[in-house]
Amino acid sequence: MPHPIQHSAHLLGIAGLTPEQVLPYLDLAESYALLSRSRTPPRDVLRGKTVINLFFEDSTRTRTSFELAGKRLGADVVNMTVATSSVNKGETLLDTASTLNAMRCDLLVIRHAQSGAPALLAQKVEASVVNAGDGMHEHPTQALLDALTIRRHFGRFEGLEVAICGDIAHSRVARSDILLLRLLGARIRLAGPPTLLPSAFGKMAGVTIHRDMDEAVTGADVVMCLRVQRERMGAGLIPSTREYFALFGLDQRRLGLARDHAIVMHPGPMNRGVEIASEVADSRQSVISEQVEMGVAVRMAVLDRLSRSRRNHHA
């Protein structure tokens, strides 16, 4: 991306980042994870700073993760859950941004149904903007926490085979994960119903597309299941949950095709019995809870680093 300074102040997506920009987040998050376990995160890192969670889509889980991250570093955290009104969305968004800016917000965490909304905000506010999920675009902190969880298990990304299964086309999680894991050296296998497999990623080096789930999982080091959005089913893009589970659900038999040391990931919340079998979700190979734990640590690292780059930027 053309504006390197922007990257030091915002986290809008994984696209355009270099490993040198990404790895410090993972390293800092790793140390925050340790401090969180011993209940001793440094409360003065964000003291006097204001973090606003501006959520235009409801997501208790992600909002709570950012809220805890901010509070554990001593910030004032304010939640704003805004029902997206039907009229003048774009305008309202910019006016909201302008309002928050005037309230002297330091870190603005935004989730929005429109792709590109965080990038638009970032041009209008002095605060550092963190994209907490925008439309079908990106969800960079999810990708960072996934990468950190993988690194903790394998110590590396080079040579790893990561199968990502489900509704790839509509998933900002898949998109950010593919970009980040490729950047760090892993190879990606995508599997899902033909209606939900984007052709764009098929042309990307190191990414293969599989219509057969078994094929994608065989020999994989990481199997990542995506959440089935039930509203897609109404639209006819996904068959019944029963048929979906038969074709693309991760059960013990399928997991048996992966490497013995393979780990199972899911961004949550899970539809048990749809994209993942309960026995797999609760198995020893599942690292789903660790993903949640790393989520708080990654968000602490992101808030901390963006706050520091701001300090330098404004100094």
Added chain:
Amino acid sequence: MPHPIQHSAHLLGIAGLTPEQVLPYLDLAESYALLSRSRTPPRDVLRGKTVINLFFEDSTRTRTSFELAGKRLGADVVNMTVATSSVNKGETLLDTASTLNAMRCDLLVIRHAQSGAPALLAQKVEASVVNAGDGMHEHPTQALLDALTIRRHFGRFEGLEVAICGDIAHSRVARSDILLLRLLGARIRLAGPPTLLPSAFGKMAGVTIHRDMDEAVTGADVVMCLRVQRERMGAGLIPSTREYFALFGLDQRRLGLARDHAIVMHPGPMNRGVEIASEVADSRQSVISEQVEMGVAVRMAVLDRLSRSRRNHHA
């Protein structure tokens, strides 16, 4: 109950507790009530600790009481109000628990429409679980605050006659109060419409059941009115509010049948003119506001003690 260690880490109900386990909560709450009046609660008791208020039923009053209790002791308090979805309730609850556990929650306050939900959670999380009301089962902090309020007025429980009036059968407040006040030595009189009087309690020593409200109130030291749940009326279990008030409402005449020093209690929020007359609610005998004040103090004591038992447990 078979697991004594559990009691040192959770507060799931009054059933199974001994006076030796209960009285320290009252004593500590008494001292927190004093400190709150002078605005000097010790802010470092829960510093660095995370309290999550996980409310599957909306209750601004109880949630605020726990939130204030946590904040006054210096905890990071995060509110999660979750609309109970229609599908896979049990599963979702456990996955939510697992998520909160992974976020390193220390104290988990839960309200849920299903009886037993907090006990289920307690088996799955490392956090200390506080039951803030589960279905028609228990509401232990309400019972503790009621007991503390009574003790402040009479200095004892032995020999006190406590009348509890209204919808006993569906009330977790009544259930926890009966268990706790009996445990501490008070005698209980239950009064209400025959459809709402459970026969189970009638077999309990020290508990008498009265279909006539006047009979239950006569000579009582404490008269506790329960909130009429208006949805019960639709189900035909309760007559009209006017008829209910005539038969089981606490007005001045009825209160006159109690002892001169009798106190009037209500867990709130009140339906004035239904289960209690306004003149009684606002009378000098009413200790309803004191119950609210003791509510914060009791929750401070509960959060503090559970946090300490955790510390010992994990040390």
Added chain:
Amino acid sequence: MPHPIQHSAHLLGIAGLTPEQVLPYLDLAESYALLSRSRTPPRDVLRGKTVINLFFEDSTRTRTSFELAGKRLGADVVNMTVATSSVNKGETLLDTASTLNAMRCDLLVIRHAQSGAPALLAQKVEASVVNAGDGMHEHPTQALLDALTIRRHFGRFEGLEVAICGDIAHSRVARSDILLLRLLGARIRLAGPPTLLPSAFGKMAGVTIHRDMDEAVTGADVVMCLRVQRERMGAGLIPSTREYFALFGLDQRRLGLARDHAIVMHPGPMNRGVEIASEVADSRQSVISEQVEMGVAVRMAVLDRLSRSRRNHHA
């Protein structure tokens, strides 16, 4: 107003205040605005104090402003957003007040659809009550932040011509602004559709009423646009948005009739293209963001001063 002591403990409205009571708020807010810019507000001003935001009407913007003000001064801030129930509103309000009082709330910020609700509460609670907007009555902190913004630009109020345009009749913002700016010496011009122009203000010294927007704006130092409440249109009180904009919208041509140094104000959120043109809202003459910034500073000043007067009052 007959109770001078009340004014030292509550902020219920502008009516009845003297310049000597108002100006200290502006002076203190001015200094808090500076401290907020340098991120160094004194965190111990409200340490140990409890601020409850009791909002019976949803207003993310105002609630956030008060929440930030409280947190930046170190208070425990608790949000209570209460859906106004249909039955027994008055009673519920007083019982809610009594509950918050018992929870040892120090500062109670209330927004309510009923005019006079904050004044009613103030009689029942020990906490200092701040009116954050009540029905069509008053919104005193909005008036204070508007006055502060004007003073920062002109250094005075005497001799200023302030045009307030739109739905004057239903606007608590207009009402509080008119009272405060008149008190401080400015002259007021009111412009709006005849159905929305109250005759009462026309009899007030220093206030003129204009059915023609151009006439009101010509030679004005300040042009303040009010938000069009879209629900008024359904009621037939306001013509179409297009027609409204033609008659009472502030566009560049109209703004050109004001003095060259004129500033443009709006309490937000804006309906761009209805009461204000986007080019005007984003112009160099617009001080709308500064109003938001002063909003937090004014609320810090109000919470601080009321808290101090309480301290003296109770000492």
